[in-house]
Amino acid sequence: MNYKIFSFLILFISSVTLAQEKSYTEIEISIPTNSVTINGSLITSRSSEKHPLVILIPGSGPTDRDGNSAMTKNNSLKYLAEALANEKIATYRFDKSVLSFTKDDKEKVDALTFETFINEAKSIIDYFRITKKYSKIIVAGHSQGSLVGLIAAKNNADAFISLEGAGRTLDVIFVEQIELQAPFLKEDTQKIVSELKKGNTVEEFNPMLMTLFNKQVQPFLISWIKYNPQIEIAKLNIPILIINGSKDIQVKNIDAELLHKAAENSELFIVENMNHIFKEINGDLTENMESYSNPNLPIMTNFSDKISTFVKDLK
Template structure:
């Protein structure tokens, strides 16, 4: 959510290829014409597996957690760690990848609800197989809210990783206040217009990544969801995770979610940033981690999730 250039993507079909590692098999699984991803299956299976479905954050983010110019392998490394711990994982590309590949991407037609429907389709695909002991939805950043809504009535458990605890307009306004306070008043006015369900003509091109005409409909569909309201609807085991070195989503956001759902587990991981990497130094090190796919993710992250899944 750093620049909030709202673009989104996905794909999935029945053809598959396999790649065997020491502890798990990785294969490509297609859910439908828009949704394609990787299924990590532990090699040793003594009983029905637990499955975690990973949902990526905002922007053109793929199954591995990467965007063009921002390769960190966050979701790939998490999926591998969980599979090594005996948990099956499915992580998928956002629908925009399939739309771009087919030449049918129309950003102005994208809706936040499209991604909720995609997550529901993935959940249902694996539920229909009747081979998993439990299905847990785990969303990262924007994907946390998508997963939160999709999991309601459809999944056995839910995990928020760096998920916002406030509507996106409040999060964006806070980010603008920190990064470009001189734009706050204008951004606030624009967000209020979108919150009322109305588009507008953008005059200030400095704000094009946020408010260009083609993305305004998506913003309108996103703003209407309040994470604190949505999490209260969940009647399933819930785990909330945030890192104290996250410069995009604050620890306070996770705490707000926990206050809205008191029986949710809350874990704040020391030195973990937004893309799950351990940061011991300054902001420069933190930002550099976004483009370092070889930097390991926090061991504590996979350990906390594994313990949670095994308790289901």
Template sequence: MKKALLTYLFLFSTIIFAQEKTFKTEEISIDPMLNGTLYKPNKSSKKTNLVILIPGSGIPDRNGNQPGASNNSLKFLSEGLASKDIAVFAYDKRAIAQLKAGNISEKDVTFDDVIADVKQVIQYFKTKKEFNKIIISGHSEGSLVGMIASKDNADGYVSIAGAGRPIDEILEEQVVKQAPFLKTELRKNLDILKSGQTFKLENKMLSSLFRESVQPYLISWFKYDPRVEIKKLQIPVLIINGTKDLQVPESDAELLHEAYPKSELVIIENMNHVFKEIKEDSENMKSYNDLTLPVVPELIEKIATFAKKL
């Protein structure tokens, strides 16, 4: 009986030890409207490199979740990297704090404001001098944001599911695929915005895309071409995409790689837009609202390897 008890206690302590986290978390406030979580390896030192994760379009939080799409994509990625001795800072978009404070004004936000936030985050950690190298990793829309913010500010850059074309081309492709009858009107509206002008929206079917309050943001976004911006970088670059991405095809990653041939291109089999492994197409959209499904391990491994090489 005594021997059995000792065996049980040994096994129990072994399980607890195995489950012990190899990292800790700390809440960081860059400013009252820009807040996030720092994932710090237990063995962190001055030689530890830091990855700053930039969320995608909409108002996703530091975990990668937003209304209609809660999947913990950025949370699981952050935890995975931290367990491989890479520090990670994942933050909420400024709009989240503004919504909570009740002072958000969509018409006053521009794409350049989002870029400025990333630069502010970078400067915060540079001033702290706690980490060795700073790597910027942007997801989806965050890919272009991070690409621009990285110039002269970061030691490395990672694009995850980032567009390789101007966003107006991608919006046209996505909308026309679903509603081809809108093509002419859609292109007309896109061209007006590309010229730097706003317009009065007549077709309510396009209100979610072209509502008047979001038009200034689109104008500021449309002026950037990822293939032009990536050429301005003089740092190591990793470009990642998945074969099951419904929003950004792997061909966009290839366009970025062609524009910056020194980059490393990684196409992950069966990974979708929120980093989940998809074996059946019917699972793809369901995974956008699965808070338990882990991210593809290869994604963590590729970014960790890239970060450690710098």
């Protein structure tokens, strides 16, 4: 082979390799808390300067660091973390603590309360704040994680981002969702959540509601239902960004608007055609539901761009 051609090929291959190299690194970080060790992924830019850190708190259920569960795989939080990394914004995303328990830890799982999640989030914030490696620490909570995050962020974070977070109490949302899906169960649901709000468990109720209100989960619901997102977000005196998608079938725009109204120092951003997991939906409910199990569908760029701009503009 001609020496010049060989040299050109080597140079070309090297250039392609460098072009494909990611602008960030990703490492596993485990953080001890009073309940369990939290396992997650830290993504940081390769540059040496200090960057802001966004802590991503997942939503309800046994959700992992990527936004996935046993029933769904969509990589929503993974894609968000990578999009922010490309803008030189560090992220830490983690598995819900319930994923660290084994089948033999049933008693520990049943003992979990909403405060458990709040305290775990506080431990994660403290872990990174103590390092003093980041210019700002921002808490971003998705869905249930929004309420967890905004409570944990008080006096601990430099900013807060609500991602598809409820603006109303759990009892109101339960009744609304049941009314839409099974109107004949609305009255039974109202009676149950009324008792839960008083701190009482309910022994007898319509078996059709067993999935929502089984005896094991009621103590957790009691610990959750007492928090009003509007009251809690009003306690924050840090910059706040509230985001909701117009195609979200789980959390309505009214929830984002209520949070925005309750927090004077907040900015509201409604993303047209975005659903609960940050994906673009231009069709019907079927398309929306199918996106929850499509790990190859990207998140919306104007959504991640808005978060990047908000974070970079923090003083």
